Amino acid sequence: MVELAASDVLTKEVLQWQGLHLFHFIGSSCSQKLRIYAGLKNIDLTLHHINLVKRENQTDWYMGINPRGLVPTLIDDGKVIIESNDIITYLEKKFPAPELIPPDRADEVGDLLHFEDQLHLDLRAITARFFVPTGMLQRSDEQLQQYENAGSGQVNGKPDAHKAAELAFWQEMKNHNGIPDLRAQAAVSAFRDALNAHEENLRGQRYLLGDTLSVLDIAWYIYANRLVSVGYPLTGLHPRVGAWFNGLRQQKLFRDEVKPPLPVKVISAVTRLAHRARRSHIETFIS
Ligand SMILES: N[C@@H](CCC(=O)N[C@@H](CS)C(=O)NCC(=O)O)C(=O)O
Structure with missing residues (x-):
């Protein structure tokens, strides 16, 4: 915590x-x-x-x-x-x-949420590569320096190792003027593997943890939504996950939360078309 x-x-x-x-x-x-x-x-x-x-x-x-x-x-x-x-x-x-974390499965849910969090920089890499134009996210040396120096650099009263991972992400992106192919490939594979596991889970149950909704459904709904937004063929590759996602999207709270504002919709649609024209859209990274 x-x-x-x-x-x-x-x-x-x-x-x-x-x-x-x-x-x-x-x-x-x-x-x-x-x-x-x-x-x-x-x-x-x-x-x-x-x-x-x-x-x-x-x-x-x-x-x-x-x-x-x-x-x-x-x-x-x-x-x-x-x-x-x-x-x-x-x-x-x-x-x-x-109840969205069953108390008798709190440890298991903790591990599964930890796994989900480990994919966060992969999601960011996918977003930066396929969802928004590179220039919008790029950090200058000055901004990186400012980020490095700001704040206490501590969490839980100790020096925070995570800040270095954040800096490394932005530095790599700066060095390559965007997310390099290998990084994008690794991120897409990590999600494909995780979604294959969910596809198996959903064989005999309605939600990711069983037959009742849990925080895992919320967390993975958000990931799935971002992947769908960048053109990942969710239903084609993982039909049960696709059906689960579309089922959650029927609920107003879930649907409204991920509705992008118009400017974001336009920018991401243009970015997607540009990637498609260059044949560097997300589907070309699915091995
Ligand atoms: N593991 C963190 C990840 C937080 C994170 O990376 N948040 C992103 C937005 S989803 C952010 O604040 N990014 C800042 C930036 O892009 O400069 C969490 O789950 O809260």
């Missing part, structure tokens, strides 16, 4: 905040996951929008709250919790109903 120590938090004012506050971004996959979760639970959160396109996540103020400069972040009566899955696990204890 990544609950920050007071010394990790440089923006001290949030330590005095009362109630539940969520820092999020409209188009961020982890924020979408959390908003669906909170919606299903009817949890009343004060939302604070952090615009990633305007790099509001890299201001000293926000890096002083989340030393990784990532969304989401939860503040609960001055407690600062980062990492979407940790936030969900925390909220599940505070708001047990309706």
Whole structure:
């Protein structure tokens, strides 16, 4: 659980905040996951929008709250919790109903959420390669330097190793002027393998963990949605997963959450067409 120590938090004012506050971004996959979760639970959160396109996540103020400069972040009566899955696990204890993590399978769900989180940089690589134009995401040396220096660099009262992984991701992208083919290939394969496993799971059950909805369905719905948005042939390759995804999409909360605003729709459609014209669309990376 990544609950920050007071010394990790440089923006001290949030330590005095009362109630539940969520820092999020409209188009961020982890924020979408959390908003669906909170919606299903009817949890009343004060939302604070952090615009990633305007790099509001890299201001000293926000890096002083989340030393990784990532969304989401939860503040609960001055407690600062980062990492979407940790936030969900925390909220599940505070708001047990309706149950979205069966208590008798909490460890198993923890492992499966950890696995899901491990794929997050793969999702980002796929997004950066196939969903948005490279220039929109590229970081300059100056921005990387600023990111490196901002915030306490600590979580749980200790130096944070994860920041180096973030820096490595953006540095690699900068060095290659985008996501290199091999990186894209590895990311697509990682998702294909995981979805093949879900295809097997769904052979005899309605949802990923059994016959009732759980946080895993929410988390993987968001991943599946992003993959579908970039042209991954979900139903063609994994028909049961495709049917599960379309079933969840029938629910208003799930459907509305992933509806992209018009400018994003246009930009991603143009990016997709450009990749197709160059024959470098996602399907060419499926081995
Ligand atoms: N493992 C983290 C990942 C958080 C993350 O990478 N968030 C993305 C949005 S989905 C972000 O804030 N990116 C910042 C950026 O792109 O600069 C979690 O689950 O909360």
